[in-house]
Amino acid sequence: MKLLVVEDDRETAAYLVKGLGESGYTVDHSGDGRNGLFLATSGDYDAIILDRMLPGMDGLALLGALRAAEIRTPALILSALGSVDDRVKGLRAGGDDYLVKPFAFSELLARLEALMRRGAAAPATTKLRVADLELDLLTRSVKRGPKSIELLPREFRLLECLMRHAGHVVTRTMLLENVWDYHFDPQTNVIDVHMSRLRHKIDRNFEHALLHTVRGAGYCLRAPE
Amino acid sequence: MSGTDTLRQPLGLSGRDEAAAKARRWPAGRELWRGARRLLKTHALRLAVLYFAVFAASVFGVLLFVYWTSADFVERQTEATLDAEITGLAEQYAQRGLSGLIQIVAARSAGDRGDGMFYLVTTPSGTPIVGNIAGWPAGAKVKSGPVSFTVEVPVKGNVEIHPARGMLIVIPDNYRLLVGRDISDAATFRHRIKTTLLWSGLVALGAGLIGGSVMSRNLLRRVEQVNRTAERVVAGNLSDRVPLRGTRDEFDQLAANLNGMLDQIERLMTAMREVTDNVAHDLKTPLARLRARLELALLSPPNAAAPGEAIRAAIDEADRLLATFNALLSITEAESGASRNRAEPLDLGELARAAAELYEPVAEENGFALYVRSTPGVMIRGDRHLLSQAVANLLDNALKYGGGSDRPSEVVLAVTQHDDRATLEISDRGPGIPAADRDSVFDRFVRLEPSRSTPGNGLGLSLVRAVARLHDGTVALADNGPGLTVHLEFPALAG
Numbered sequence: 001m002k003l004l005v006v007e008d009d010r011e012t013a014a015y016l017v018k019g020l021g022e023s024g025y026t027v028d029h030s031g032d033g034r035n036g037l038f039l040a041t042s043g044d045y046d047a048i049i050l051d052r053m054l055p056g057m058d059g060l061a062l063l064g065a066l067r068a069a070e071i072r073t074p075a076l077i078l079s080a081l082g083s084v085d086d087r088v089k090g091l092r093a094g095g096d097d098y099l100v101k102p103f104a105f106s107e108l109l110a111r112l113e114a115l116m117r118r119g120a121a122a123p124a125t126t127k128l129r130v131a132d133l134e135l136d137l138l139t140r141s142v143k144r145g146p147k148s149i150e151l152l153p154r155e156f157r158l159l160e161c162l163m164r165h166a167g168h169v170v171t172r173t174m175l176l177e178n179v180w181d182y183h184f185d186p187q188t189n190v191i192d193v194h195m196s197r198l199r200h201k202i203d204r205n206f207e208h209a210l211l212h213t214v215r216g217a218g219y220c221l222r223a224p225e
Numbered sequence: 226m227s228g229t230d231t232l233r234q235p236l237g238l239s240g241r242d243e244a245a246a247k248a249r250r251w252p253a254g255r256e257l258w259r260g261a262r263r264l265l266k267t268h269a270l271r272l273a274v275l276y277f278a279v280f281a282a283s284v285f286g287v288l289l290f291v292y293w294t295s296a297d298f299v300e301r302q303t304e305a306t307l308d309a310e311i312t313g314l315a316e317q318y319a320q321r322g323l324s325g326l327i328q329i330v331a332a333r334s335a336g337d338r339g340d341g342m343f344y345l346v347t348t349p350s351g352t353p354i355v356g357n358i359a360g361w362p363a364g365a366k367v368k369s370g371p372v373s374f375t376v377e378v379p380v381k382g383n384v385e386i387h388p389a390r391g392m393l394i395v396i397p398d399n400y401r402l403l404v405g406r407d408i409s410d411a412a413t414f415r416h417r418i419k420t421t422l423l424w425s426g427l428v429a430l431g432a433g434l435i436g437g438s439v440m441s442r443n444l445l446r447r448v449e450q451v452n453r454t455a456e457r458v459v460a461g462n463l464s465d466r467v468p469l470r471g472t473r474d475e476f477d478q479l480a481a482n483l484n485g486m487l488d489q490i491e492r493l494m495t496a497m498r499e500v501t502d503n504v505a506h507d508l509k510t511p512l513a514r515l516r517a518r519l520e521l522a523l524l525s526p527p528n529a530a531a532p533g534e535a536i537r538a539a540i541d542e543a544d545r546l547l548a549t550f551n552a553l554l555s556i557t558e559a560e561s562g563a564s565r566n567r568a569e570p571l572d573l574g575e576l577a578r579a580a581a582e583l584y585e586p587v588a589e590e591n592g593f594a595l596y597v598r599s600t601p602g603v604m605i606r607g608d609r610h611l612l613s614q615a616v617a618n619l620l621d622n623a624l625k626y627g628g629g630s631d632r633p634s635e636v637v638l639a640v641t642q643h644d645d646r647a648t649l650e651i652s653d654r655g656p657g658i659p660a661a662d663r664d665s666v667f668d669r670f671v672r673l674e675p676s677r678s679t680p681g682n683g684l685g686l687s688l689v690r691a692v693a694r695l696h697d698g699t700v701a702l703a704d705n706g707p708g709l710t711v712h713l714e715f716p717a718l719a720g
Contacts, residue, residue: 082551083558084610085567102547104540154582180583184555184614185548187621187681193586216537 001116002026004043006036006062007051007078012101016049019105033057040066045073047116049108052079052090060093067094074115078103084183106217110169117165128163131223133202133210135163144202154179155198162211162221171218195219272444273437280433288422295418299411307392310342310404315394323400330402331355341407343376343389349399356403365403369395378407388412447476451483463491503670504553507682508546515542545682552684556669559611559691568606568696570718573647574599574640576609580616581638588624588636595620599640603647604718607696615692618685619651619711625681627653627708647717654708663702689713 003025007013013029020027028043030036033054040048040062048066052059063075074097077090082100090098096118097111128135132145140156142149151159157179162170172191176182195211203209208224318326330344334357345356351367353360362374372393377384391405450467457465466487467480522535574597581597588595616638623636639650658666658673665671667690672683686700689711693700698715 082554084608088567104544180579182583182613182617183610184617185551186583186617187548187685188584188587188624190583190587193590194583197586216540 001046002044003028003112004036004039004045004048004073005029006031006033006040006048006054006059008032008054009051012051015105016108019108023109031055033059033062037062037065040073041069041071047112048073048075049112050075050077050095052077052081052086060090063094074118076108076111076115078108087183104171104217106169106214107171107173110171110174110218113168114165114170114174117168128160128166130163130166130210130221131208133163135159142202144206149201151198151201155194155201158194158198159202159221162219165221167220167222169214169217169220174218270441270445273441276440277430277433277437280437281430284426284429284433288426292415292418292422296415299414303390303406303408303411306342307390307404307406311392311394314402314404318396318402323396323398326396326402327355341410343391343403343405343407345401345403347401347403349401351401354400358403358405361401362403365393367393367395367401369393372403372405374405376405376407385409447480451480454483458487463487463494500669507670508549511542511546511549515539515546518542549682549684552682552688553669555611555614556684556688556691559688559695562695565608565695567608567610569609570604571607571609571612573603573605573612573649573715574601576612577616577638577640577649580613580620583617584620584624588620591624592628592634593624594635595638596635597638597640599638600642603640603642605647605696605715606718607715608692611688611692611695615689615713616649616651618689619713622685622711623651623653623655623709627655629654629707642717645717645719647715649713649715650710652705652708652710654705657704657707657709658702660704666702667700 001024003020005013005016005020005027007016007029008031010031013031017027017029028039028045030039033056035056036050036054037057050059050063054062057065059077059079063077066073066075075095076097076099077095078099078101079086079090080101087098087100096115099108099111126136126138128137134143135156136142137160142151142156142159158175161175161178172189173185175191176185195213199209199211203211210221210223212220212222214220314326314329317329321328327346330346333342334344334355343356343358345358345361346354347356347361348354351361358376362372362376365372365374370393371390373388373390375386376389378387379385387407387409389405390408391403394402394404396402454465454467466484469477469480469484471477518535518539522539525535577599578597581595585595620636620638627636628634634654636654637650637652639648639652641648641650662673666673667686669687670683671686672681690700693713693715696715698713700714701712703710703712
């Protein structure tokens with residue numbers, strides 16, 4: 001997996017290159033917008049991590065140029081500008097995800113993975129499956145093995161989100177954004193209680209747990225090995 | 226303060242020292258000169274000069290008009306009299322010939338009738354035949370038409386030379402008939418008019434000049450008050466205000482508006498200072514903890530389980546700090562009004578329900594019953610993100626502090642509409658907030674004593690208030706007997 005990091009702050013860039021390298025990615029780095037655009041148009045990347053404020057050419061202009069050239073590489077915008085307006089601007093300019101600085105590295109990794117899977121264009125399906133857990137998007141019903149599981153609408157959406165990212169970490173922030181469309185972190189860790197309820201419904205009385213808490217990062221739904 | 230005070234006040238900073246040095250050497254003269262120079266530069270003086278010029282021009286125009294009309298009137302009268310006389314004489318001449326004319330002229334010239342008329346009939350050589358003038362006036366042309374001449378008139382024993390206007394008619398055989406009229410009265414009249422007009426004009430101009438300068442000085446003084454206040458405010462005295470006169474005129478309005486602006490600036494500055502102080506103070510403690518934890522991690526022996534734990538705790542601490550910053554930024558975002566353009570029609574009941582749904586498991590876990598009671602279709606115009614965050618903060622507070630002594634306690638979220646006001650109320654059965662503290666809890670970083678032990682940053686209600694204000698709404702705390710009710714009110718969307 002090859003990534004392009006366009007970030008002008010040396011320290012952040014070094015941290016990103018090192019962290020992503022250790023996570024198994026091949027990383028190219030550019031410190032300014034023009035060079036970044038050149039790399040993005042010529043190289044073959046799986047995803048681009050893009051700072052908004054860059055010397056030479058700002059991140060949104062770079063994205064605009066890239067999308068105008070019909071290059072659809074998934075792009076994650078990293079920015080210190082975190083208001084909803086900034087987010088909307090970033091996504092309108094052609095960004096696929098928006099992460100506000102400062103961020104937890106695990107959050108960045110989880111989002112990058114989600115982004116690249118989205119790029120792989122999952123076939124339109126009406127049923128999601130993880131091990132013996134099955135979620136039917138049409139009938140809005142959930143079964144584990146032969147046993148049908150009753151879920152509240154919000155729990156259904158939580159599970160859907162986790163199943164779409166099965167095998168990968170989904171952070172609390174991602175869940176808040178995807179399920180509630182809330183772009184703020186509540187003071188109380190409300191997500192954890194939702195997850196323990198969901199876990200109670202899908203994992204209790206089954207031999208293998210599917211829903212796992214990943215400490216310091218979020219949650220992961222995966223089939224037992 | 227007096228006008229001279231105003232004149233002594235230096236205008237700007239430039240040249241002030243130089244001027245001051247000169248003023249020490251020549252106290253009175255310099256002061257006056259400086260004052261005059263300053264006055265010359267003022268807009269008020271330019272205004273006064275313009276006012277004066279227009280005033281003078283109109284006074285002059287009016288006087289000129291009066292003069293012309295009255296002088297013209299007197300002249301016309303003289304001419305009409307002369308015409309009438311000549312017509313009469315011409316008729317006599319036509320009927321009775323030269324002798325008849327002489328006869329009638331003789332009759333008219335006899336005695337002083339006091340009407341100032343002169344008659345003279347002469348031979349072709351100019352020798353008088355009959356008339357009340359001693360001889361042919363010197364310098365008068367011998368040609369039919371109007372003439373101006375002078376005559377000697379005996380007045381109280383003296384002989385005065387009076388101007389006269391008349392008509393000369395050369396009748397057949399070159400005899401001459403001169404009919405004239407003493408115009409000294411008219412000249413006197415005209416002279417009087419001139420003098421009167423001149424004096425009244427001077428008085429009017431004097432009044433204009435004084436009025437103009439008084440007006441300009443007045444204007445200058447009031448502008449100067451504003452200027453001095455502004456200078457003092459710039460110099461750092463934020464509590465200074467422009468004095469009001471209570472006349473409710475434009476200057477008072479200007480002063481009142483400026484004072485309002487200064488009030489607002491002072492309020493903002495004070496708030497800003499408080500926030501900065503609070504931020505500095507409230508972030509210092511977690512930063513110190515963060516530092517201590519990292520230091521601890523560094524000190525731990527390698528391969529121990531502790532460093533990981535200490536680092537994790539440090540990360541949690543950093544996350545809490547970031548959450549505080551994010552909360553501050555959200556408040557700033559709401560207060561700046563920048564998100565106003567993101568406003569969209571929203572169903573307040575649905576918004577409340579979504580937030581309640583997020584908190585429902587936490588509520589249950591903590592022994593609360595969470596109810597949502599909403600009238601359907603209560604619509605407002607607003608920013609969904611900020612409103613959701615505000616409701617989430619209120620729920621957070623209710624679940625943290627709203628626990629009653631007898632569990633299970635209940636938290637009720639109610640959405641209703643009264644006329645054109647949409648209201649959202651969150652009520653709990655906890656200890657409530659004493660009436661004295663109900664205003665201060667909306668300030669940033671304010672945490673009441675009982676809550677200090679629970680985690681939180683003291684920014685939740687500040688955000689709620691900022692969001693309410695952004696939506697032209699209000700937020701108030703009330704007694705729920707027992708418990709607390711937070712009452713949010715917004716303009717409802719008609720529909």
